[in-house]
Amino acid sequence: MPNRERLYRTEGIVLKRNDFGEADRLLVLITPEFGKLRVLAKGVRKLPSRKAGHVEPFMRTQFLLARGRDLDIVTQAEAIEVYPGLRSDLGRMGYAFYMAELVDALAEEGGESQALYALVAETLRRLSSGDQPVLLMRFFELHLLDCAGYRPELQRCVTCGVKHEPTAVYFSFSEGGVRCPRCGEGVPGLLRLSLNAFKVLRYLQGNDLGAISGLRLRPETDRELQIALQRYLVWIIERNLKTLGFLSRVHGGTPGT
C-alpha cells in the first residue's frame, strides 16, 4: 500500500457482497488505485444504517476506509452515481451481475486499475441509460480482456505473423488471438470466425464506447461474437460463469444474450 495513514479515501464500485457476522457485510470493490479490494461494512444490514443505501452492488461510491488488521473497514460511504436504470429492469440488472462476475474473476487485488475502473463505470452508465445492451456487453468483454492482459491479437496471424487479409479466420484461445486460414483451417480446437464477425471484433477493439452507438449487428453475427468471447473468457477464468444461466432465463432461451 502506498501510504500508511490510518484512514484513506477511494472511489469504488461494489461488485459483490456477502453477509458477514451479525449485521455486517463483506464487500468486493473495484477501485481505480487499489484494484480489487475487499472491505468490511459494519452494521449495514440494520435498518437505520447510514451506509446501507450507499453500498449496494453497482453503485459508484466514495469510500472512507480505515485500515484494519485483516480487512479494511468502511467508515463512511457516499454514493456518487447509482445507475437507476439497472434497478428497474431485470434484463439490464442481469447484465450488471454478469459484468460483476467477470470483473471479480479477472481483476487483481492491490494493483492500480484506472482503465478497468473507467471501463466498468462507463459500461454501467450506458447500460443504465439503455444503450444497446447486447453490443455493449461484447464491447465490455473485449476491453475487459485488454485490461486484464489478455487482449486478443487480431492484426496478425498468431502462428505465421502475416497481416490478416479480409477473410474468415480461426480463433485460437491458447495462443490468445486469431490464425489466418492457411494456418488455421482444419486444425482441431479452433473456433471459426466469419469475416463479418472478425471485422466487428476489430472495430470494437480499436474504438471507444462512443463508436458503438451507430453500429447495428445481424443476430447471427452477434451470436458468433458472443460465443467466441464468452468461450475465450471461460477458457481464461477456468470455470463456468454462474451468471450466464440467469441471463438466459431472463432473456428467454438464448444463453447469454
Add this chain to the structure above:
Amino acid sequence: MSLTPGPVGRLIEELSRLPGIGPKTASRLTFYMLRAPEAQVIALADAIRGLRAGTVLCSTCFNIAEHDPCPVCADQERDRGLICVVEEPLDVLAIERTRRFRGVYHVLHGALSPVDGIGPDELKMRELVERVRSGGVREVLLATNPTMEGDATAMYLARQLAPTGIRVTRLAMGLPVGGDLEYADEVTLGEALEGRRDV
C-alpha cells in the same frame, strides 16, 4: 499433544462452526457449560435435538413450523386472498410484529443471486406461481428486501405472475423512523419523494 480432554475439544469445535462464534467464544461457552447446573445443560441439549425433529416446512407457505399447516395458514380469520412473499422465515416474524397484516405468507428461502449461482429453481418460486394459479388470490405483495437481489427477485416474480392478471404489489420504500434526511441515500429519498402521500 492437546491438553483439552476429548469431549471438551469436540464441543469447542462444534460451537465454533456457528455463525458469529470464534474459537475464543466457543471455549468460553464450553467451560461455562462444564460448571453450569446439569439441568440447564441438558435442557440446552434437548432443545438443540428437538430443533430439527420438531419442525417441518408448511406445505402451503413453506414457513418453518411445528405442524403442517403452520398456524398462519391454519387460521380461518386470515385473508387467503392476500399473499405476502418474503425471503426468509425471520421476515415473517418481522411482519407479524407490525400486527397490521392479516393475509397469509409465502417464504422463498432466499433471493435470486446470479453471482452465487442462486437461480429461480433454488427458491420456492414455482410453488408460488402454482399457488396463485390455483385460485382465490386477489393480490400478491412482494416483500423481498430492498437490495439488488431482492429487487431482482421481485421483478422476476412480477414477470412470472403477470399472465395470471392478479394484482402484484411491492412493499413501499421510504425513510426509517428516527432517521435523518441529511444521511438518507439518494435512492431511498427519491423513492420516498415519489411515494409521498397526503396528510
